[in-house]
Amino acid sequence: MASAPSVKKVFSAHFLHRWLMLLLATPIVIWTVTGSYFVLMDIGFIRSDHVSAQAASIDLQQLRYPINQLYQDYPLAQQVLLKPLLNKAVYQLTLADKKVLLDASSGERLGLITAQQARQIAVLHQVSIPATSLISLSYIEANAPEELASRHLPVWRADFDDVGASSLYISAQTGEVVTYRHNYWRLFDLFWKWHIMDYDHGEAIDNPLLFYTAIGSFIATFSGLILVWQRRKRYVK
Numbered sequence: 001m002a003s004a005p006s007v008k009k010v011f012s013a014h015f016l017h018r019w020l021m022l023l024l025a026t027p028i029v030i031w032t033v034t035g036s037y038f039v040l041m042d043i044g045f046i047r048s049d050h051v052s053a054q055a056a057s058i059d060l061q062q063l064r065y066p067i068n069q070l071y072q073d074y075p076l077a078q079q080v081l082l083k084p085l086l087n088k089a090v091y092q093l094t095l096a097d098k099k100v101l102l103d104a105s106s107g108e109r110l111g112l113i114t115a116q117q118a119r120q121i122a123v124l125h126q127v128s129i130p131a132t133s134l135i136s137l138s139y140i141e142a143n144a145p146e147e148l149a150s151r152h153l154p155v156w157r158a159d160f161d162d163v164g165a166s167s168l169y170i171s172a173q174t175g176e177v178v179t180y181r182h183n184y185w186r187l188f189d190l191f192w193k194w195h196i197m198d199y200d201h202g203e204a205i206d207n208p209l210l211f212y213t214a215i216g217s218f219i220a221t222f223s224g225l226i227l228v229w230q231r232r233k234r235y236v237k
Contacts, residue, residue, distance in 0.1 A: 013226040013227045014223075016219060017223040020217075020219060023216070030194050033191075035195065037188070038195070041188065045184070046185050046188050062088070063104050063105070064106070065107035067080070070093075073107065076096065077094065079094035080093055081094075082104065086117060086120055088103065089105065090110065092174055098173060099171075099173045101173070112154070113172045113174075115137060115139070115156070118137060118156035118158065118172075118175075119134070119137055119158070122134055122137065122170065125168055125177060132161055133160065134160055136159045137156060137158050139155075140157055141153060147181045149178075149179070154172040155171055156169070157170075164183045164184055167180070168180055197213060
């Protein structure tokens with residue numbers, strides 16, 4: 001019957017390096033593969049810096065609703081933004097619990113973005129997504145997909161048939177594109193979860209699993225260096 005290893009053997013460089021590297025082989029391979037993806041891919045492409053709407057201007061003739069009247073009507077507005085929405089100038093108001101749009105010419109409070117408007121907004125962005133066409137438009141009011149923060153609900157999701165299966169998420173409240181995703185970005189998000197070992201939300205880079213695995217990797221590497229030093233005479237002729 002084999003005897004249990006002695007304390008001295010357990011804490012030897014050979015024992016630590018051998019067993020720690022065996023235990024850490026899988027996370028080290030994952031770190032290598034995911035890290036290589038982060039390095040090799042252009043982060044600007046991943047974040048879709050190239051995707052934007054066609055430039056739009058505001059017709060000053062449309063601004064017939066005075067800003068001072070706006071503040072009288074909405075004294076609790078936390079932020080007011082003047083912007084174009086398709087062919088119309090609108091005020092975007094940030095209230096305590098939501099955002100609303102006002103017609104800049106009449107002050108009329110606008111409703112949620114319609115399917116037709118969402119389709120037009122998607123088409124404006126489509127020109128910056130090469131070789132693609134809009135294939136579907138769907139309304140999401142609850143149960144946001146993992147790639148979309150629930151605070152953006154409700155949204156319109158516009159799907160394109162490009163090589164990356166791109167998706168635009170358009171706020172139904174403001175008409176803004178709040179999130180853009182394609183398969184290369186989705187793979188980036190998945191690899192990020194694996195890389196930081198946070199398999200729930202992929203956000204906590206200080207989670208205990210990553211911390212202790214990193215400590216174990218450091219000990220395995222340091223014990224390997226000690227092992228090389230102890231056996232240096234084998235490599236010197």
